[in-house]
Amino acid sequence: MKIRIPATSANLGPGFDSCGIALSLYLFIEVLEPSDQWEIIHDLGNDIPSDATNLMITTALALAPDLAPHKIKMESDVPLARGLGSSSSVIVAGIELANRLGNLNLSQKEKIEIATKIEGHPDNVAPAICGDFVVACYFSEKKTDKVSYVKHYFPECDIIAFIPNTELLTTESREVLPQSFTYSQAVEASAIANVMIAAVINGNLPLAGKMMEEDRWHERYRQKFIPHLASIRQLGKDEGAYGCFLSGAGPTVLILSPEDKTTRLMKTLQALDKNATIERLSIDREGVQAF
Known part of the structure; x- marks a missing residue:
């Protein structure tokens, strides 16, 4: 059995902890023969058990403690600690592993609820499971954890990923965020997010991109960790991009680009930082797949 899980980008600017897209970078899992103990074969570095x-495996066993151990091959295109949902993809892989090997017959909604409870918010895990563009919310109450979500088609465009050669942990990036907003600040930030989502649904990428760059929730506070954001945003404007935003907590920046602008923009971005990786991506429409 093989499992494929897409990378994801959370927030899309003002859709903080709620909006996300699935991207054409993947974590691949191949379940091999049964074994006396769990063995993960990978070349992802010594930090990955x-x-x-x-x-x-810890995720899978939390759902199905009696799973028989197997050898598993793990390969990934998703860079670690770059804001592209690397940990979320592994969590979703564990849920799907338990679902398939343990014959749990989980629904998509159940998978999202489980993954959100583990991750803490649905913006990465929901698109990793559903694919495409997902808007979700999570309420943690005394007796139950509730997740509501909507999947929608994200308009066709190129997505350029500017991936710096430096890591940024979400925990570190989250610590700089304010603990509260005034009423007027919250209304403004929420209105921007609402227009962004409506523009995506309406297929209006120029307006969606403009709203993505008007975020009030997090990007202005994280800019000190992302010195290249302002430069990339200006380059995007100069080259005719729809807009750009931090991918998750950063440091990756995603640029939404018309197809005819992409090649030139990628060359310009590479000149900005020769050590950065520049990827031309697209939306993954399917989410997690097992075959």
Whole structure:
């Protein structure tokens, strides 16, 4: 059995902890023969466990404690700690592993609820499971955890990922965010997010991109960690991009680009930082797949 999970980008600017898209970078899992103990075969570095302490296995065993151990091959295009949902993809892989090997017959909604409870918010895990563009909310109450979500078609465009050669942990980036907003600040930030979502649904990428760049929730506070954001945003404007935004907590920046502008824009971005990786991506429409 093989499992494929897409990378994701959360927030899309003002859709903080709520909006996300699935991208054409992938975590690949191949379940091999049964074994006496869990063994994860990968070349992702010494920081990624190769035994039962791997996040994928701990997630799977939390759902199905009696799963028989297997050898598993893990390969990933998703860079670690770059704001592209690397940990979320592993969590979703663990849920799908338990679902398939344990014959749990989980619904899509159940998968999202489980993944959100583990991750803490649905903006990465929901598009990793559903694919495409997902808007979701999560309420943690005394007796139950409730997730509501809507999947919608994201308009066709190129998505350029500017991936710096530096890591940024979400925990570090989240610490700089304010603990509260005034009423008027919250209304303004919420209105921008609402227009952004409506523009995406309406297929109006110029307006959606403009609203993505008007975020009030998090980007202005995280800019000190992302010195290249302002430069990329200006380059995007100069080259005719729809807009750009931090991918998750950063440091990756995503640029929404008309197809005829992409090649030139990628060359310009590479000149900005020769050590950065520049990827031309698209929306993954399917989400997690097992075959």
